[in-house]
Amino acid sequence: MSSEAVGRHMPPIVSLDDLTAMMAADEHHRYEISPEGVLSIMPPPGYAHAIIATRLMVWLAAAGVPTDQIAQAVGLRIPGRAGIGGRIPDLVVWSKPQADAVWLPVADVLLVAEIVSPGSEGTDTVTKRNxxxxxxxxxxxxxxxxxxQTVTVHRLDGDHYAVQASMPLAWLLNTSPAEHGLG
Structure with missing residues (x-):
């Protein structure tokens, strides 16, 4: 199908329900939308990307973070001035288990981690951070x-993030999640 054909069937304002339907119909891409309504279409992560997310998840679980409070590639409802956006972080840690849904609220989220892929640098380091x-x-x-595999840890300071630390992933994995306010 051409981009022109897809464009003719695209709703004027894309909702999270639209994103859910798009992802169900297209297993080869991930779809996100900013709270301002900017649609992003990305290929699925590669092997190296997936291994980093798995290493973080195993580290958290081995340290006692309940596995029903850690998830990879789950949708979050991101509120903003222009509405509700939907982001799919590479890893999310919650303070308590969540109800099953495609797009979860951010109220109980303790940590979001994004693994930078080629082409996502600006989105991951600026847009999503904000x-x-x-x-x-x-x-x-x-x-x-x-x-x-440098990990930059940002902590919320008022209404923005401040860099708390930057370290190689191997170094991080030799610390305790409790040292980072998790678990």
Whole structure:
């Protein structure tokens, strides 16, 4: 199908229900929408990306964070001035288990982690950082896919994030999640 054909069937304002239907119809892409209504279409993450998310998830679970409070690639409802957006972080940690839904609220989120893929640098390091801070998410971690797999830990400071630390993933995995306010 051409982009022109897709464009003719696109609603004027894309909702989270529209994103859900798009993802159900297209297993080869991930769809997100900013609270301002900007639609993003990304390919699914690659193997190296998935392994980083799995290593973080296993580290958290091994340290005692309940597995029903950790999830990979689940949708979050991101409130904003222009409405409700939907983001799919690479990893989310909650303070308590959540009800089953495609798009979950951010109220109980303790941590969101994004693993930077080629082409997502600006979105992950600027756009999402600002959206997650505005939503009141206490911690935002960005993991680069550089040689060290550098993790930058952001903590909420008022209405914006301040960088608390930056370290190689291997170093982080040798600490306790409790040292980072988790678990």
């Amino acid at each position: 959206e997650y801070a505005a939503a009141g998410i206490p911690q935002y971690w960005v993991v680069d896919q550089d040689t060290a």
